[in-house]
Amino acid sequence: MFFDSDLLMSALRALTPILLAALGGALCERAGVFNIGLEGMMLMGCFTAVATSWFTGSPWLGVLAAALAAAAYSLILAVGTVTLRGDAVVLGIAMNLLAVGLTSFLLRTIFGVQGTFDDPSLAGLPLVGGFSPLAYLAWAAVGVSALLLSRHVWGLRLRGVGEAPDAAATLGVSPARYKYAAVLLSGVLCGLAGAQLALGNVTLFSENMTAGRGWIAVVAVMLGRALPLGVLLAALLFGLAEAAGFRLQGLGMPQQATDAAPYVVTLVALFLSTAQRRRRNARTTGVAS
């Protein structure tokens, strides 16, 4: 049987890093900051998690350090776009490149290896009920951020800042402060995503190990229309594609075909969702765009 509980389990395992990063992206989107630096923030999280876990022997400290390091790294985006009013797209791309360079450089200077660092004594996160503790945290984060955005005054103000910064400023809500908070939170979430990636299912660091997951998270934000539940569904779709890919690989499909599957599935989902939205817009306004 192809679709069974095992497949769902492995899909749920695959989605955790995407989900965490995409929630961060959704918060930024809501606050009006286009964050495409998720990939780089995640990669910084991966490296910090592995390095800290290696030197302290505690994966928990690794998780904490990853969250802090990625949050510190996200300051580049916050300062660059909010304070200095730079171009968020260029900054995001530069941050992704910087993260690849910086982590590869540190991998060689600190660990003296090129490509991949893995060691049997590198401590990873324990499994609780078949999942990494960070997976539970990710699911909880969906609920918390959904409530925050829809019910709490902080979330309301965050959305206000994103939709009408001038109006928010007139009411005494500082757009800069909320934007900084959203970007820093996305840093924390991406750091956790990186820790999950590097200390969760596998315990190792390899160059550019995020391999486009941060970009998938960016797409998940678009697909889920920056709603926490929508983002969860989008991440689940990606997780299923990845898990089905692994399954097909076991059935003899070449690895290259299954590697490409998540990206193709994501792109197709994006087509369908925008097409559907356009049809709805056309119906309500009576004008085909």
Next chain:
Amino acid sequence: MAVARIKGAARIKGALRSPVTFSVVAGLVIGALFLIGTGADPLAAYRAVVTGSLGADGIGSTLSTGTSVLGMSLALAIPLRAGLINLGGDGQMVLGGIAAAVTGLYSPLPAPLTVVLALLAGIAAGAAYAALAALCENRFGVPLLVSSLLLSYPATSFASYLVRYPLKEPGSSLPQTRQLPEGVALPAFGTSTVTIGLVLVVLAAAAYWFADRRTAVGYEIRMTGLNARFAAYAGVERKGLTLRLVATSGALAGLVGSIGVLSFPYRFLDGSLTAPGYTWTGLTAALLAAAAPLGTVLASFFFAVLQVGGLSMERTTDVPRELTQVLQAIVIVFLAARLRFPRLRRRKPEGPDGHEPDGQGPAAQKPAAQGEFA
């Protein structure tokens, strides 16, 4: 004459104060801090970068790396001039390389014609695949930034599959095609690794310069980059322009891929086109130059020097060459944040009220900052 000299001086002053200068200097300073941090002598390291890349031993390598870097820089600069970012360069380049390799291996024509055909096949493959990303934006409303990047992954996987199974060299342990037949190669200059490919990309740069400066299309592109809505209002057909620009971009990426296959080692080896990161170096160079044609050539040369010099820096100082990648990214971070050197406030002895003679008081600084990506 005197006016010209004053204008020249003002231009030099403006160039020194531009965010580009600030970013490059800041990048080099931070790079030096990294070097000190690892216990190396920054001056010796930078000297190794320069001598290793521009010395007699390195210049050939710099020019052959520069061929790919300049090709990808142009590929990314052309859409960037209109404010579009094509992130799928890797996929387009790899498909160009595969198309060139297949043509080179199976074409029944004589070798020189096969080389031309292989180049054209590479260009066509890259252009067609990039056009697909442009269609995603035009028809389906998926932003080009995302569609081009997402399409890149299946393309590299597809190429990787081809060279591991159907096109794999029999008996080889590497994921690579057979070597191209005798004579199916770009002519090289003397005994160096620099091929006629360099001439091709320089010609492409010249064509870009001409189109940008002297043609109506170039004007439309620049206007779209400055203000897309205004350009559309003035009659620029946005979707058609996107399609043409992105297809041109992909064509250049495909050209780089086919040049890579038609030069040493004269075959398609999985990962050999994407591993040096030409796409990202190219994007960095295009961003640094704000996609201006001459600036893109200069920035490409600068980054080719860094990339090749990084290797000799690693040999002489034991500092990993990944540092040059860090340096590149830092330059763009600073550039995107639009930081610049503060204006030096000199007190003129004859002007007691501190009046600035060139009429560029602090008020003149704001508008100047707007045109950085022009």
